[in-house]
Amino acid sequence: MLEEKMLASFKDTSKVLMMEDSDSDSDSHSESESEIESNNIITRRSFLKTFTGTVAGLYFFGFFSQNKVSTTLMPPQATIVIADEVQPPQPSIINKPFINALKHIETPTYDRSGQAVHPSVIDFKTEHGLETWGGFRYWMVLTPYPHFDSAFENPSVLVSKDGLNWISSPGIKNPVAVKPSASLNGNYNSDPELVYDPDRNALILYWRENYRDNYEKIWAIIISSNHKLSDKILCLVKPWDRRTGLVLSPTIWRKSAELWYMWTTDGNVTMHLHTSTDGLTWSSGQPCSLPWNTWNGGYIPWHISAKPNHLKQTIDFLIAGWPKNGTMKDSQLFYATAPMSQPKELSMPLNGPLLVPSGGEQWDNGFIYRSGFVVEPGESPKFRIWYSACSKEKFWYIGYTEGTLDNIVKRVTDR
Numbered sequence: 001m002l003e004e005k006m007l008a009s010f011k012d013t014s015k016v017l018m019m020e021d022s023d024s025d026s027d028s029h030s031e032s033e034s035e036i037e038s039n040n041i042i043t044r045r046s047f048l049k050t051f052t053g054t055v056a057g058l059y060f061f062g063f064f065s066q067n068k069v070s071t072t073l074m075p076p077q078a079t080i081v082i083a084d085e086v087q088p089p090q091p092s093i094i095n096k097p098f099i100n101a102l103k104h105i106e107t108p109t110y111d112r113s114g115q116a117v118h119p120s121v122i123d124f125k126t127e128h129g130l131e132t133w134g135g136f137r138y139w140m141v142l143t144p145y146p147h148f149d150s151a152f153e154n155p156s157v158l159v160s161k162d163g164l165n166w167i168s169s170p171g172i173k174n175p176v177a178v179k180p181s182a183s184l185n186g187n188y189n190s191d192p193e194l195v196y197d198p199d200r201n202a203l204i205l206y207w208r209e210n211y212r213d214n215y216e217k218i219w220a221i222i223i224s225s226n227h228k229l230s231d232k233i234l235c236l237v238k239p240w241d242r243r244t245g246l247v248l249s250p251t252i253w254r255k256s257a258e259l260w261y262m263w264t265t266d267g268n269v270t271m272h273l274h275t276s277t278d279g280l281t282w283s284s285g286q287p288c289s290l291p292w293n294t295w296n297g298g299y300i301p302w303h304i305s306a307k308p309n310h311l312k313q314t315i316d317f318l319i320a321g322w323p324k325n326g327t328m329k330d331s332q333l334f335y336a337t338a339p340m341s342q343p344k345e346l347s348m349p350l351n352g353p354l355l356v357p358s359g360g361e362q363w364d365n366g367f368i369y370r371s372g373f374v375v376e377p378g379e380s381p382k383f384r385i386w387y388s389a390c391s392k393e394k395f396w397y398i399g400y401t402e403g404t405l406d407n408i409v410k411r412v413t414d415r
Contacts, residue, residue, distance in 0.1 A: 098383075098402075099403070100362065100401065101364070102362075103363065104364070104389075104398055104399045105164055106165075106166065107142060107166055108158065108166065108167065109142075109152075109156060109174070110154075111144050111152045115144060115146045116142040116143065116144050116145060116396060116397065116398055117143055117153075117369055117370060118141075118143045118190065119370070119371065119386040121139070121140045121374060122138065122140075122194055122195075122196055123138055123374040123384070124137055124139070124196070126374055126375075127196070127307075128196055128198065132161075134225045134226070134227055135159075137160070137162075137163075138159065139157065139169075140157070140158045140159070140160070140166065140386070141158075141192040141193070141194040141205055142388075143155055143175075143191075143192060144156065146396070148394060148396075150190070151179055151188065152179075154175035154179055155175055155177050155192040155207045156175045156176065157169045157205070163386075176223075176229060177207060177219065177221065177232060180209055180211070186211060186214075187212075188209070188210055189207055189210075191208040191370070192206065192207040193206040193252055193305075194206075195252045195279070196254075197254060197279060199257050200222065201224075201225060202223060202224050204221075205221045205222075205223060206218060206219065206220050206235065206250055207219055208248065208250060210246075211240075213240050214240050215237060215238065216237070216246060216247040217237050218235040218236040218262075220232065220235050221233070235276075235280055235281065235282050236274070238284075246266050246267040247264045247266070247272075247285075248264055248265045248267055249265055249302070249303040249304050250262050250264050251305045251306045251317075253307070253315060255340070258277050258278075259277065260275065260276040260277070260278070260279045261274070261315075261343050262275075262276065263317075263343075265304060267302070268300065269290055269293050269300060270288070270290065271287070272285025272287055273288055273343055273344050288338075288343075288344040288346055289345050291336065291346055291347050291348040292334075292336070295348050296323070296351075298324040298325075299321045299322065299324065299334070300321050300322055300323075301319045301321040302331065303319070303320040303370035303371075304317055304370075305317070305371060307373060308375075311379075313340045314337045314340060315338045315340060316335070316337055316383075317338070318334075318335060319333070319336055320333055320368055322367075331367040331369060332355065332368050333355040334352075335348065335354050335405070337349065354385075355368050355387060363389070363395070364387075364390075364391065364397070364399055366390040366392045366393075367389065368389050369388040369390060370388055371385055371386060372385075373385045380404045381404065382403070383402060383403060383405070385401050385402060386398055386399070387400075
C-alpha cells in the first residue's frame with residue numbers, strides 16, 4: 001500500500017524506487033540490491049533532489065514489508081536511510097518534567113507574609129475513603145519562611161475543600177508550635193509532616209527542632225477531628241554529630257497499627273529509615289540504598305516526602321535535591337521508589353527530574369524545595385503535587401501541579 005502511494009505520487013518522474021523480494025537470500029541485502037537494474041535505482045542524492053520539497057517537514061515516515069528492503073524517513077532532516085545502514089532500534093527514555101504552576105496558591109500565614117515552605121498534604125477522599133475529616137477534605141501543614149527568616153519557621157495548619165483554596169483551620173491557632181526557646185542562639189523549627197492514624201481517628205503532626213551544633217529533636221502533636229490539639233510529644237532526640245549528620249525532613253508512612261516507617265536525610269548523601277510500633281517512639285535510623293549517589297553524576301537528597309502506592313505495592317518518594325557539584329540554589333524535584341517489602345531499597349527509574357525551576361519572571365524561577373503530594377490510584381497513577389519554591393528575589397511560595405509518570409516518561413522501542 002505504501003509503495004503504491006509513493007509511486008502514484010511521483011508517476012511523472014522517470015526514476016522509480018524498486019522494492020524487490022529477497023525470499024531466496026534474505027540474509028544479504030547488499031547482494032539483492034546489486035541485482036536491481038542500475039537505471040531503476042534512486043540514489044540518495046537524486047532522491048533528495050526529487051523528494052525534498054515533498055518530504056520536508058515530515059516528522060516521521062517509514063514502511064516495513066516482510067522480506068523486502070526497508071526504507072525509513074527519520075526526523076528532523078527527513079532523509080532516506082537505506083536498510084543496510086539502519087541500526088537496530090535502541091530502547092531509550094524521554095523525560096519531560098511536570099509543568100510548573102503559572103501562579104502560586106494563596107497560603108495564609110500567621111506572620112501575614114503569605115510566604116511558606118514544607119507543604120505536607122492529606123486528601124481524605126483519595127487516601128482514606130472519607131469525603132471529609134474535621135469538616136474538610138484536604139489538610140495541609142506548612143511553615144512560614146519569609147525571606148529565609150527561620151524565626152517564623154513554625155508549623156501551621158491549613159484546610160481546604162478543593163485543594164487549591166486554603167484557609168486557617170477553624171479552632172486551631174497558628175502556629176501550632178511556637179519557636180523554640182533560645183531561638184536567638186540558633187534554635188528553630190522546620191520540616192513538618194502530617195499523617196492520619198485511623199486507629200486514633202486523629203492527625204499526627206510531626207516537625208523537627210534544631211539546636212545548632214547541639215541536638216536535633218522530632219516532636220509530634222495529635223489533632224482530633226474536632227480540631228483539638230494535644231500537648232507536644234517528644235519522639236526522637238539525636239545529639240549533634242558531624243560524622244552522622246543531621247535528622248532532616250522526616251516523612252512517615254503508617255504501614256499498620258504496629259508498624260510505622262520514618263525516613264530522614266542527613267544533609268549529605270544518606271537517607272535513614274526509622275521504625276516505630278505506635279508512631280510516637282522511634283528507633284535510631286538505618287541507612288538506605290543510595291541511588292542518587294551516582295544518578296546523573298550524583299545528587300544530594302535534602303528534603304523528602306513519601307506516600308504508599310498500594311496498587312503497585314511500592315512507596316513513592318519526591319526528593320528535593322541538587323547536584324553534588326552545585327548548591328541549594330540548583331535544587332530540583334526528582335522521583336524515587338522502593339518496594340513496600342524492602343523500604344530501604346530505593347531506586348530511581350527516571351532519567352531526569354520531575355520538576356525544575358521555571359524561567360523568566362515566574363514566582364518559582366529560583367529553585368524547587370520540599371513538596372507534598374497525593375497519589376490517585378489507577379493503572380497509571382496521577383501525582384498531585386503541592387511544591388514549595390523560591391524566586392530569585394527570595395520569596396517563598398507553594399504551587400500546585402499534577403500529572404502521571406506516563407506524561408514524563410516514554411520508552412521508545414522502535415521508530
